[in-house]
Ligand SMILES: Nc1ncnc2c1ncn2[C@@H]1O[C@H](COP(=O)(O)OP(=O)(O)OP(=O)(O)O)[C@@H](O)[C@H]1O
């Protein structure tokens with residue numbers, strides 16, 4: 001099924017498209033403002049409602065309201081005042097916003113620290129028997145040609161998380177510069193490519209060209225992605241490719257907008 005001959009709009013409903021045996025990872029790729037984080041938020045709320053544990057690294061301080069609405073916790077990782085408190089519940093957001101004002105090196109090192117901590121929690125959570133979603137938004141923050149190990153860590157998580165009953169959700173813009181650059185591609189490409197579910201939203205020309213080659217996109221699919229509106233895109237899951245339109249319910253939209261319940 002390809003978008004060129006079978007265009008359908010579908011709503012994200014948890015992971016109904018996942019194939020048994022494949023990893024449960026998701027990459028969400030698109031230009032700034034295309035709706036990547038919104039898509040992730042809808043997905044998180046639905047997965048949480050279905051019993052999943054959520055761990056989200058949040059550089060934009062935009063997932064904190066979701067944690068509060070879900071009765072979860074927000075861990076402030078920016079204070080530099082010792083180890084973060086132990087998250088008390090099942091929807092945990094790591095607020096790493098303060099890091100965005102630090103120098104690139106400090107920011108990357110801290111992002112990596114927090115990712116390491118979240119990874120420990122994923123592994124510990126295996127005992128609960130519930131799936132864990134680990135969400136890494138603005139993942140380009142980890143991409144540095146001078147220290148490819150940072151992206152290498154994400155790559156190892158992507159490879160291993162299934163063993164612990166988890167899914168890695170990687171969200172990024174600038175795929176070509178930050179994930180497919182020659183120094184980084186050995187880690188960046190598989191992080192993007194090996195995810196069994198890929199959500200492509202609006203793309204700029206350079207990224208689209210690279211993704212076209214990597215994912216064998218048709219001309220019709222490329223046209224769709226270059227002209228996609230906010231919340232629109234293409235869902236690639238196993239052999240299936242369908243046009244995607246992300247729609248939140250009124251209640252989900254309220255939570256995402258930060259309204260109190
Ligand atoms: N499907 C949608 N329905 C309604 N509003 C949406 C939808 N997708 C995105 N928006 C809104 O559009 C704006 C941009 O979306 P979002 O923050 O998800 O973009 P992004 O791709 O994550 O951008 P960035 O790369 O800059 O983080 C937000 O205000 C968001 O609430």
Ligand SMILES: [Mg+2]
Pocket residue numbers: 036037038137
């Ligand atoms: Mg975003």
